Amino acid sequence: MNYSFDFASVFRNFGPLWDGLLVTIELTIAANAIGLTLGFLLALLVMSRWAAVRLPVMLFIEFFRCTPAIIQIVWFFYCVPMLFDVFLGSITMGILALGLNVAAFNAEAYRASIQGVPREQLDAGIALGLNPFQRILYIILPTAVRNSIPVLLTNGIGIFQQSALVAIVAVQDLMYQGKTLATQTYRPIETFTIVAFIYFAVSFPVSQIVGYLERRRETLAS
Template sequence: MNYSFDFNSISFGPLLKGLVVTLELTIAANVIGLAFGFVLALLIMNRIAVIRLPAMLFVEFFRCTPAIVQIVWFFYCVPMLFNLFLGSMTMGILALGLNLMAFNAEAYRGAIQAVPREQLDAGIALGLNPLQRILYIVLPTAFRASIPVLLTNGIVIFQQSALVAIVAVQDLMYQGKSLATETYRPIETFTVVALIYFAVSFPVTQLVGFLERRRQLLMS
């Protein structure tokens, strides 16, 4: 192979700007996923079919369709169907946030089902109404139990955020593609992009592993 590597030709300025956009997308999507995922989990567990079935359909749609299709659908179809024109960044946040919301709902649901019955009975004995039992007993317990899965889902969304580059959101992947085109150095550029994604993702995956091991020790 006669290819001569030249990493000095890579300008990190645009990549860092793209990383900031990627982190903004990830944080906004996680806010949506963490907050509304719990609400969606409660709807899924509702005994009333009219409430439960649409929530289940929502979850299955986002879990069973590719994230790239969801992003493209929001970007092109929402303006046409609803005459609603939002920026590409907003569309990306909505698509990623709703996707994460569906996956987090399943994580919350499993954690809610694992809440000890004794805790709920204690709440009833203390005179807490259903909403208070959810806020003060179910939510804290379920959130702690599902933290490893929620973190894993969050880092997956960080990685999937690269897909918004196809709808011209100037994230890390978009900036990498532009830089590779300008410098004619795709190998060096995308190697650096991959290393940046790895540098952000790896510490979180290690944290997830640590929390899992700690949880197993506490349970043993």
């Protein structure tokens, strides 16, 4: 191979990649904020005793868990405006698509943790006179979040990586800026290598935190 590497040409034009990274982080934080809050609500609803509440929520969760994220993103960008006459900014649409996706996965993590709440704690809450909302707020929520943290962080990493898919609908995130820069500099190998390292540099520390939390939980449980 006679290819001559030139990473300097990419670093000289690093500004767009930095701007794209900021957009990616914005997408990730906002989508995870939706996923963490909505996911807990969905977990409560899917455990409802009433089928009229439980079944639609279950269908919602399974739809987002069983269809590709790229299809969901494209559907939001092109179908929502046509069907509902709702026109939002591209970043907002990306946040909604990614947020609903991660909410479905978080709901399953929360549900498993809620089912693991000791019955004695709920009985104690009833004995103290706590109403259902107070039992959710003071007993179920803290326990579910604490037990779900490793999975929630893993899902958060996943949504950071999947945010690259919004580049196909012209959201100027890190991946989009990388594609543009690769075209402008004629340096796709160098550009996408740097982009990959940026994704790795953000994801790897969080993955190590997840591993530490899982080991710590196993140690405390043993």
